[in-house]
Amino acid sequence: MNILFAGTPAFAVPSLRAAARRFPVAAVLTQPDRPQGRKRILTPSPVKQAAEELGIPVLQPARLKEALSSVRAVGADILVTCAYGQILTQEALDLFPLGVWNVHASLLPKFRGAAPVSAAILAGERETGVTIMRTDVGLDTGDMFLKRALPVGEEDTCGSLTEKLSRLGAELLTEALLRIERGEVSLTPQGEGTLCRKTARTQIDFSRPACEVSALIRALSPAPLAFAAMGELVLNCYNARVLPADRGRAGEVLCASPKEGLIVRCGEGAVRIFDVQPAGGKRMTDAAFCNGGKVKGGDVFAEPAL
Numbered sequence: 001m002n003i004l005f006a007g008t009p010a011f012a013v014p015s016l017r018a019a020a021r022r023f024p025v026a027a028v029l030t031q032p033d034r035p036q037g038r039k040r041i042l043t044p045s046p047v048k049q050a051a052e053e054l055g056i057p058v059l060q061p062a063r064l065k066e067a068l069s070s071v072r073a074v075g076a077d078i079l080v081t082c083a084y085g086q087i088l089t090q091e092a093l094d095l096f097p098l099g100v101w102n103v104h105a106s107l108l109p110k111f112r113g114a115a116p117v118s119a120a121i122l123a124g125e126r127e128t129g130v131t132i133m134r135t136d137v138g139l140d141t142g143d144m145f146l147k148r149a150l151p152v153g154e155e156d157t158c159g160s161l162t163e164k165l166s167r168l169g170a171e172l173l174t175e176a177l178l179r180i181e182r183g184e185v186s187l188t189p190q191g192e193g194t195l196c197r198k199t200a201r202t203q204i205d206f207s208r209p210a211c212e213v214s215a216l217i218r219a220l221s222p223a224p225l226a227f228a229a230m231g232e233l234v235l236n237c238y239n240a241r242v243l244p245a246d247r248g249r250a251g252e253v254l255c256a257s258p259k260e261g262l263i264v265r266c267g268e269g270a271v272r273i274f275d276v277q278p279a280g281g282k283r284m285t286d287a288a289f290c291n292g293g294k295v296k297g298g299d300v301f302a303e304p305a306l
Contacts (some may be wrong), residue, residue, distance in 0.1 A: 001098065001181050002026045005056075006074035010046040011162055012082035014170035015103050019080060020054050022174060023181075027057045027074045028294035029064070031085050039216065066087050080173065080179065081135060090137050098180060098196045100135040100284040103169040105162065107131060107147055112140035117165060119196035121219035124211065127151050128161070132176040134187060139195070143187035146179075148172050157221040157239055182282030203304040204228045204237065206251035210269030214240040217273065228264070228273070228301045233294060238275035251301040262286040264301060 005016050006029035019025055028051040036043040041304075044052075051058050059074075061067030064086045078098040081088070083105075093100050106116035110130040120128040129149040136142040150168055153162060179185060201224040204213055217240040220226045221265065228235045248254050248265035254264040263272045277283040278294070 001078060001177070002074075002076045002239050003177075004029060004071065004079045004096070005047075005051075005082070006030070006084040006086075007047040007082040008045045008077060008085045009083050011105065011166045011169075012047050012084075013050045013105070015080070015082045015173045015191065017054070017073065018174045019177060020056065023177060024053070025056050026076045027059055028057050029061075029071070032060045032062055036246060064092060065262050067083035068092060070141075071095060071210070072288060078177075079135075080106060082169065082173075083148045087139075088137070089162060093135065093137065093147075101145070101173075101176060101180070102133050102140070102142065104131045104133060104140055105165045105169065105172050107167045108133060108140060108144055109190040111196045112193050113196040114198045114272045115196050117162050118199045118219040119194075120152060121158060121161065122215050124215055125152055128165070130165055130172050131226050132172055132276055133190075141187050141190060141193065145185065145187055146172055146176050155218070155239060155241060157218045159160055159222045200224055202226050204301070205304050206264055206301055207267045207303065210245075210271050211268040213266050213271050221275075227279075230295065230301050234279040235273075235289075236277040236279065236283075237273045238277070240271040243270045243272055249300070251303065253295050253301070254299055255301045256290045256295045256297055256299070258287045258291040261293065262295070 001023055003019055003023050003025045005025050008031045030045045033042045033044050048058050059070055072095055076132045079096045079100040082103040088214055109127040111119040112177045127149045131144055132146040133142040133144050148168055199220055204226050217226045217237045226238045242280055245265055250267050252265045254265050261272050261274055263270050274286040276289050278284055
């Protein structure tokens with residue numbers, strides 16, 4: 001069973017390595033190299049870097065539908081996709097006798113689309129997981145093959161949860177490929193689902209309940225980030241913990257000390273924001289930030305502009 005693997009970000013690397021350990025991977029499809037960093041240096045995707053380490057040929061078409069002859073020439077029996085980043089046409093799906101299978105980071109049919117991990121955190125889900133589905137021309141609408149759940153920790157960020165799900169996805173993909181090879185496939189239609197979209201950088205609204213503020217901060221970390229503003233200070237926030245509070249007003253700094261950290265009142269309760277980065281500065285703990293004296297108890301973070 002020859003595999004063509006399609007993926008781009010770091011999330012897909014464990015799945016690529018898992019597939020290559022058990023099966024011949026004929027080639028890898030990934031997005032073209034992109035400019036990265038302030039110097040805009042052309043940089044290969046994490047999947048391309050992993051494929052080169054493994055000695056696997058790499059294809060990088062800007063538009064897959066215009067490179068189907070190259071894909072056909074690979075001669076793969078099956079296509080595995082994992083956060084590839086391009087929509088597949090029916091013509092592309094028809095190239096693979098054993099089908100096209102996707103590693104998706106949610107318990108479908110919840111959270112179809114581009115940002116399922118952030119969406120799970122924002123929704124306050126206590127568990128999420130990975131689904132192996134047979135791809136059709138819809139957006140994550142194909143029949144489900146295998147599912148495995150994973151708890152969402154109270155301090156999980158999108159980054160930490162994505163890393164856990166990437167490892168889980170690799171394990172589940174290995175099981176799926178072995179069963180596909182043996183012909184042991186049983187599929188379940190999804191039914192009605194929910195669609196999630198990419199998240200954007202967002203100013204924190206501290207009038208919301210603390211659980212929602214914490215979820216926003218964690219869902220947007222490590223990118224595109226939630227931020228708090230106070231005058232000229234813009235504070236990027238990477239993680240938060242919900243705390244009880246019965247004093248102060250929304251946005252008020254209840255504590256800003258190296259010992260107890262940065263605690264801000266919300267509409268209900270409070271949050272400790274314990275991993276921060278002033279705009280133009282470096283990322284640090286809240287204790288280190290408070291040691292600099294840029295905020296003090298009684299200060300109030302601004303409300304988002306309407």
